[in-house]
Amino acid sequence: MFDFEKLDKTIHEKGRLGIMTLLATRPSWPFQDLKAELKMSDGNLVTHLRTLHDAGLVAVTREVLDRPQTSYALTAKGRTAFREYLAVLEQIVNAGKPRR
Amino acid sequence: MSIRTEAEENLRVIRSLMEKATVYRAISAPGALVGGLGAIAIAVHGIWLSHRSSSVLLRFALPWLGLLVITAGINIALLAREALRRGDPFFSPGMRLALRAMLPALLGGGAAALAFGLSEPEMLACLWVLFYGISLLAAAHFAPKSICWLGRAFFVAGFLLLACTPFVGFWPKIGDIAAVAHGIMGATFGLFHLVYAVCTWPRNRAAETTGGEP
Numbered sequence: 001m002f003d004f005e006k007l008d009k010t011i012h013e014k015g016r017l018g019i020m021t022l023l024a025t026r027p028s029w030p031f032q033d034l035k036a037e038l039k040m041s042d043g044n045l046v047t048h049l050r051t052l053h054d055a056g057l058v059a060v061t062r063e064v065l066d067r068p069q070t071s072y073a074l075t076a077k078g079r080t081a082f083r084e085y086l087a088v089l090e091q092i093v094n095a096g097k098p099r100r
Numbered sequence: 101m102s103i104r105t106e107a108e109e110n111l112r113v114i115r116s117l118m119e120k121a122t123v124y125r126a127i128s129a130p131g132a133l134v135g136g137l138g139a140i141a142i143a144v145h146g147i148w149l150s151h152r153s154s155s156v157l158l159r160f161a162l163p164w165l166g167l168l169v170i171t172a173g174i175n176i177a178l179l180a181r182e183a184l185r186r187g188d189p190f191f192s193p194g195m196r197l198a199l200r201a202m203l204p205a206l207l208g209g210g211a212a213a214l215a216f217g218l219s220e221p222e223m224l225a226c227l228w229v230l231f232y233g234i235s236l237l238a239a240a241h242f243a244p245k246s247i248c249w250l251g252r253a254f255f256v257a258g259f260l261l262l263a264c265t266p267f268v269g270f271w272p273k274i275g276d277i278a279a280v281a282h283g284i285m286g287a288t289f290g291l292f293h294l295v296y297a298v299c300t301w302p303r304n305r306a307a308e309t310t311g312g313e314p
Binding site: 012 | 107120
C-alpha cells in the first residue's frame, strides 16, 4: 500500500504546484511574469509565494535595475523537494499500473 | 478523484507548464563576444590579404569553419559550466529542444558550404547568414527575446543580400569575391554578435536575496 504521507502537502496544492513547476524551469522568475503565466491575482500569488518562502523552498530577490523588481527562485531545498514530489507522483502512477 | 488519477493529472499539468515555460539561451554572451571579435578579426585579415591568389577554400571557407569550431567549443564549455552551476544535466530538455529546432537549418548551411565553398564564397556567405538566422528563429518559441532579435537580424540581412543580388549585378563586380564574402561575414557574424553580447552581458545589480541561495 502506498504511503500518501510521503506527498509534500506544501507543494501538492494546485497553485503552489504551478509556482514550483515554473520556478524549476528557469534560474529565476520576476513576479509579473509568474502572475501572467499562472493567471493568478496578486493577492493569491503573494500568499502562495509567502507559504513557499516560509517553508524554505523559494528564495526572494529584490533588485533595482531600471526599476525595483522582485524575482523568485527555487532554493536547493526547494529543488530537492520538487524532485522528490515528482518521484512520489511517479510511484503513485506506477503503483496503479497492472503488472505483466 | 482517486489519488492515482490526481497524480496523473498533476504530472500532466507539470509537463505542460514546463514545456510552455522552458527558456533556453543557446548562445551565451561571452561566447558571442569571442565569436564576434573572432569574426571581425578574420574578416579584416581576409580583406587585407584578398589580393593573394591562393584558392577560395583556403582564403575563405577554411578560416570561417575554423572559427566556427573554436566558438562552438567555447560556447559548449560555457553552457556546460552554467548547467553545472544550476545542477542541471548538460543535455537538458531545453538543450535537446534547441538542437532539434536549430539543426535542420544549420545542416542547410553545411550543405551550402559543400555546394559553394570552393567556387562562390559570396553566395556561401549570404546563405550562411540566412541559414543561421533561420536556425535562431526556429528556436524562437522557447528562446529569450534577445535570441529572437538576433535571428531576425540575420534573417533580414541574409534575405536582403540574396534578394538584392540580381539588382546590383554579380558580387565580383564590387570587388574581389573573397573580400566581399569576408565583408559580409564580418558585418553580420562579427557586428551582430558583438551587439548581442553587449545587450545580454550579465550586469551587476543591487540585489537582496532572502530565503536561501537560489
